[in-house]
Amino acid sequence: MEEKMKIAVIANCQTQAISNYLRIITGCKEIVNVPVHMFGSELYLKALGSLKSIVEDENGIIFTFNLSERFGELETTNLKKIAKAKVYSITNLYFSGFHPDITYLGSMGKRVSSPLGDLHSKIIITAFTQGLDVNEAKNSFNNETYKALGFYEEFESSKEELFARDANSNIQFANEFLALVTSKHALYTMNHPIPEVLHKFACKLCEHTGIPYDNYPSEFFNNYLSNATWWLIYKEIAEFHGLKIQCPMLFKQPDNKGGNVLSLNEFIVRSYQKYEDVGAHVIRDAFKELGC
Structure with a gap:
C-alpha cells in the first residue's frame, strides 16, 4: 500500500467499523469516516472538512452509501461528478428479516430512548399503549402475535429492499450478506x-477496487458495533425461516447505557418505566407516526 493513498467511507453507524477493517487489512494510514447518521453534528462537520482533501486527490478512493439530495454535497450522483477521487457506491448492510420487532420512536436527532438505547420493541409499545400490564405484555411474545404483526413477512420484504439497494451500488454484496445472515446469528440488530460480515465486506471493497490487502482471520478484529445493542433472534422467527440457532430470550444494553443483559421481563418493566416518564400520549403519538 502506497502511503499517498487516501480512503474515505461515507456511511451510517457502520462507517467506523468498516474504516477500521480497511485500515488493518490495507495498511492505509489515512482513512476518513463520514457518519451520515450524525448529519449536521460537530463530528459530521469535522469529517466533511477532512473529506475535502480526499475528494480533490486523484489517488483517493471514496466508498459511499447511495445518498439522496437531502445530504447536500454528499449526494452520491453529485459527488461522482465533482470528485477527482474514484467514488464507489456500496451496499448498506441492513436486513430486518430476523428483527421485525425493532423500531425507532421519533425522528433522527429527536429519538425517544428505551432501555436499549434508541431501539424499541413494537410488541412492548403496543402492549403499553393498549394498557396491558407487564405479564400480559410478556405473554404477547408468541407465534400468534408475530403473525398478526406481519413479522414473518418482513423477511421477504427486507430481502427485496436489500437487493434493490444493491442493484444501484457499484460494489454489490447482497448475495454474500444474505448468505451469512441466513446461516448463523450474524447480526446484533438489523444494521449491526x-x-x-464486516471483514468479508471490507475484503470485497478491496478486491473490486484493486487495493492490495492482507486477509487476517475475521475473529482478530475489534467490532465497535458489538458495544451497542444486542437483540437476539426470537426462537419462532428463527425456526420459521430455517435458521438453525438457539438463542436465549435476552437483550444487551449498549455499553454506554450500562451494558447490562436484560431478561424479557426486565426489558418490559424498564420500557414501561421509560414510557411513563416520557408520557403515554407522547409514546402513542410517536407510534402512530410510524403507521402502527
Whole structure:
C-alpha cells in the first residue's frame, strides 16, 4: 500500500467499523469516516472538512452509501461528478428479516430512548399503549402475535429492499450478506453485523477496487458495533425461516447505557418505566407516526 493513498467511507453507524477493517487489512494510514447518521453534528462537520482533501486527490478512493439530495454535497450522483477521487457506491448492510420487532420512536436527532438505547420493541409499545400490564405484555411474545404483526413477512420484504439497494451500488454484496445472515446469528440488530460480515465486506471493497490487502482471520478484529445493542433472534422467527440457532430470550444494553443483559421481563418493566416518564400520549403519538 502506497502511503499517498487516501480512503474515505461515507456511511451510517457502520462507517467506523468498516474504516477500521480497511485500515488493518490495507495498511492505509489515512482513512476518513463520514457518519451520515450524525448529519449536521460537530463530528459530521469535522469529517466533511477532512473529506475535502480526499475528494480533490486523484489517488483517493471514496466508498459511499447511495445518498439522496437531502445530504447536500454528499449526494452520491453529485459527488461522482465533482470528485477527482474514484467514488464507489456500496451496499448498506441492513436486513430486518430476523428483527421485525425493532423500531425507532421519533425522528433522527429527536429519538425517544428505551432501555436499549434508541431501539424499541413494537410488541412492548403496543402492549403499553393498549394498557396491558407487564405479564400480559410478556405473554404477547408468541407465534400468534408475530403473525398478526406481519413479522414473518418482513423477511421477504427486507430481502427485496436489500437487493434493490444493491442493484444501484457499484460494489454489490447482497448475495454474500444474505448468505451469512441466513446461516448463523450474524447480526446484533438489523444494521449491526458481526465481525465476519464486516471483514468479508471490507475484503470485497478491496478486491473490486484493486487495493492490495492482507486477509487476517475475521475473529482478530475489534467490532465497535458489538458495544451497542444486542437483540437476539426470537426462537419462532428463527425456526420459521430455517435458521438453525438457539438463542436465549435476552437483550444487551449498549455499553454506554450500562451494558447490562436484560431478561424479557426486565426489558418490559424498564420500557414501561421509560414510557411513563416520557408520557403515554407522547409514546402513542410517536407510534402512530410510524403507521402502527
